[in-house]
Amino acid sequence: xxxxxxxxxxxxxxxxxxxxxxxxxxxxxxxxxxxxxxxxxxxxxxxxxxxxxxxxxxxxxxxxxxxxxxxxxxxxxxxxxxxxxxxxxxxxxxxxxxxxxxxxxxxxxxxxxxxxxxxxxxxxxxxxxxxxxxxxxxxxxxxxxxxxxxxxxxxxxxxxxxxxxxxxxxxxxxxxxxxxxxxxxxxxxxxxxxxxxxxxxxxxxxxxxxx
Numbered sequence: 127x128x129x130x131x132x133x134x135x136x137x138x139x140x141x142x143x144x145x146x147x148x149x150x151x152x153x154x155x156x157x158x159x160x161x162x163x164x165x166x167x168x169x170x171x172x173x174x175x176x177x178x179x180x181x182x183x184x185x186x187x188x189x190x191x192x193x194x195x196x197x198x199x200x201x202x203x204x205x206x207x208x209x210x211x212x213x214x215x216x217x218x219x220x221x222x223x224x225x226x227x228x229x230x231x232x233x234x235x236x237x238x239x240x241x242x243x244x245x246x247x248x249x250x251x252x253x254x255x256x257x258x259x260x261x262x263x264x265x266x267x268x269x270x271x272x273x274x275x276x277x278x279x280x281x282x283x284x285x286x287x288x289x290x291x292x293x294x295x296x297x298x299x300x301x302x303x304x305x306x307x308x309x310x311x312x313x314x315x316x317x318x319x320x321x322x323x324x325x326x327x328x329x330x331x332x333x334x335x336x337x
Contacts, residue, residue, distance in 0.1 A: 127169035129202055133161055134168055156200060163269075164206040164300075165238035173197045209233045211243050211264075211295055212304040222256070223281040223316040229293065229309055231264045233271040233301060241266040243298040249290035251313050256280055256289055266301075277311070285317045 129135055135158050142152040156170065174196045211231055218227045233241060242265045253259050257279050264273045277291075291311040295303035 127171040127199065128166075129168035129170045132159075134159055134202055135170055135200075140172075158202055160205070162206065163236050163238050164209050165204050167204050168202045170200040170202065171197060172200070206235060209235045209237055209241065209301045210304040211241075211298055211301050212307045213293060213295070213309045215309065217310050217312075219312045219314055220277075220279055221314045221316050222279050224279070225314070226276055226278045227311060228274055228276050230272055230274045231266075231295075233266055234304070236269045236271055237266070237300055238268050239300045240268060241299065241301045243301065243303070244296040246294045246296035247291060248294070249292040249310075251289035251291045255282055256313055257291060260293075279313055281316060283317055285319050286315055288315050289313045 131137070135156050137156060140154040142154065144152065154172075174192050211233060214230050214232065220227050231243065242263055244263055245261065247253060247260060251257060257277060260277055261275050264275070266273055289312075291309075291313065293309040293311070295307060
């Protein structure tokens with residue numbers, strides 16, 4: 127099967143013993159282990175193998191033939207919720223001239239599968255003008271719960287109001303975006319307006335004409 131002994135369930139092989147002439151049924155107990163990992167349902171397949179009986183006299187042990195149902199499949203139903211992805215920090219302010227900020231995507235719990243998510247960017251700032259083109263996808267290897275990237279700014283040398291970048295999760299595979307999760311980054315303009323032109327100097331008033 128797809129489950130792992132010692133991780134998903136305890137025990138491996140079982141021996142069932144019937145006394146000579148005994149009929150009926152025998153049972154074996156399998157303890158399921160909660161591994162705390164989101165994963166597909168897994169299986170354990172048990173197969174009967176022919177074993178010797180204690181009889182047989184001088185000819186030695188005899189072997190019992192297997193019946194038509196010689197295997198049993200146990201399905202372990204995963205009970206962990208699909209992990210959610212959240213973004214942090216929720217807000218940040220970064221200077222336009224050489225600023226940077228580390229952003230982190232966090233899974234609510236580990237997954238046995240690779241988790242990917244696509245970022246979406248909005249706000250009043252422009253990618254490629256106010257900040258370099260950012261990553262489009264974040265990926266979590268199986269078992270990982272955090273992934274980060276660093277965003278930097280571009281000084282466009284334009285006097286303008288502060289601008290914003292809004293980061294959200296557009297879509298995800300093997301996870302879902304946490305409700306309302308986003309990052310709002312304010313890019314602080316660092317450009318100084320040019321000095322105002324000097325005020326015009328009025329020429330002196332002409333002298334009054336003589337009488």
